[in-house]
Amino acid sequence: MRTEARVLLSLGVFFAIMDAVYWIWSKEDAGGVMIIAGTLLCFLPGLYYFWWSRRMRPRPEDDPHAEPAQGAGVVGTFPGTSIWPFTLGMASFVMVLALVFGVWLLVPGLGLTFWAVVGATGESRRGGQH
Amino acid sequence: MTDVLERPAHAEGHGHEEHGPTGILKWLTTTDHKVIGLSYTVTAVVMMVIGGAFAEIIRAQLSSPNGTLVSLAQYNELFTMHGSVMIYLFAGPFAFGALANIIVPIQIGAPDMAFPRLNALSYWLYLTGSITMLSGFFVAGGAANFGWVAYVPLSSSVATPGSGADLWIGGLLLTGFSAIFTGVNLCATIFYLRAPGMTMFRMPIFTWNLLVTAILILLAFPVLTAGLIMLYADRHFGTHIFSVAGGGVPVLWQNIFWFWGHPEVYILALPFFGMVTEIIAVFSKKPVFGYKGMIFATLTIGALSLGVWAHHMFTTGTVLLPFFSIMSLLIAVPTGIKMFNWVGTMWRGQIWFSTAMLMAIGFLVTFLVGGLTGIYLASPPLDFFTHDTYFVVAHFHSVVMALVLGAMGGLYYWGPKITGYMLNERIGKAQFWFLFVGTQVFTLPMYLLGLRGMPRRMAVYPKHPSWQYLNDWATVGAVLIGISTILFVVNVVYSWKRYPAGDNPWDGHTLEWFTTSPPPHHNFYRLPPIRSERPTWDYNHPEHKALEHGHREPAAEGSAK
CATH class of the missing domain: 4.10.860 (DNA Excision Repair, Uvrb; Chain A)
Incomplete structure (x- = not known):
């Protein structure tokens, strides 16, 4: 540290x-x-x-003198697999395209973002799929 | 359920079986840093091929004074997108997204990146950003055509009204956020997920370099993102931040862009410095010479890089010449320390001239040329003479082609660890010679062209015998580099699952060579005790007993000679 x-x-x-x-x-x-x-x-x-x-x-x-066994215990919580990063990535993609092709694209973009944020938060609380 | 990962009290059984979806769904939903890193690697290599194809068209156009292969407008799009693809979509993501993503967690004994889902998001933003930027070729008006630096007023809505420019801005916003997230992830991983005994001053040089890279990303990329939003606002929302007409300051864009752009040079270079350090140490069968000096040099480069941005703007007449000149010249000192340390690592080592080692030596030579001409350009009187000529083009192509050599070295060195299979050495060596000779044949004539006054970004040029043959040579070099790229693709196809690698084909030093090839889910079944900066070597060669790092018993030194 x-x-x-x-x-x-x-x-x-x-x-x-x-x-x-x-x-x-x-x-x-x-x-x-x-x-x-x-x-x-x-x-x-x-x-x-x-x-x-x-x-x-x-x-x-x-x-500097630690043994591997000293690291025993919980390292952290790692998600198995998750679809939400992909969903949020596509949402960002659509929102950036709204900069170019028209504001109407913000509707699906923000909708996808909301869905992804809710989904990812729920996954963090419940634990997701493997 | 999510995996709550526990390190067991006994040494065995850290990794565990992977289960979950397969096929395309696995690729879409993965949070495993190795799969994400592999996606990054493949995407970045595809971008390198696309950017390289643009370069070949540019060189074909320039092989005769009045080339008619492409129109003047298409030429502007080509050099813009060549630079943008190579810098934003290949070199950067390959440096801190591809190999770093795979290797850094393993090198410090971590089970994954600290934020696996954020890591996956980084990749998706990078992929969609790349698609956004390249899709400019398919809209009316064509792709962005204002150079990869997008200087205002060339990038204003008056000069480039097309949506190609907006797609360029949008693509950069996405890849910029991707880089920021990767930076956060790398910092958190290195600070919080190291294995027991892996103190900061036992981390491999590659990981150290990636840490400094990540800090630089966090310092620099937000500035670019903010600048792009200002540029977009100027183009579409009627603001006048960069336009003189409304009381704005055009040169402010250059300040903002290069405040990102120069640290970006080191964001690109430092990971490859790290790769080369690892390769040279392993293939010389010696520990890194001057380990702490190397780290100090990396940190110094990182520190200085925030104070050199305006050396790209000497000719604007609005910058403090002595300050930026002194700071830029100072960067030569830590870079020189690195050069001497690389040579010192090879000195009296048992050098194994594998493809990876050849690429690393090619990197040293090419980077030396690029670095030394950089010292010329840091001097304002010389920069006034050569600014915007092919001398500058040749300088930064020496630098980035050195990085390409380093990248190829990294792929040959870590490829067996990532895939479990070696690449063919004979084709690899042929690739090296085409790439290395091609690079020199390509860049050296451009230095002379620059000194003879040829400006950059010209699609046609006056018939002048002293320019003509130099351009021809540069084109020959570009063709040789193209052949080397084809040889790489041939090698990947030819060696596909042909040569099983084993866990430790190179007798490596660092932790990634302790686990299996490819590593299991969560990377390790067991960890060795970590007592120096090369724990795998210590474990495999107990006769070379490691004392504290940097202080080895004379016997150990003797056998390395």
């Missing part, structure tokens, strides 16, 4: 310094704002990992 935090925070600090130099020197706003956004995007997860790294015991994957 601590290494992850260090990677992100050091990137964020570098971007912050770079942005200060760039913005003061160039007085150009677009780039300055975009690098600030990058800085924040590094600090947000970086600080989260840093906060947790001080409050939790090192995980087996952070322990």
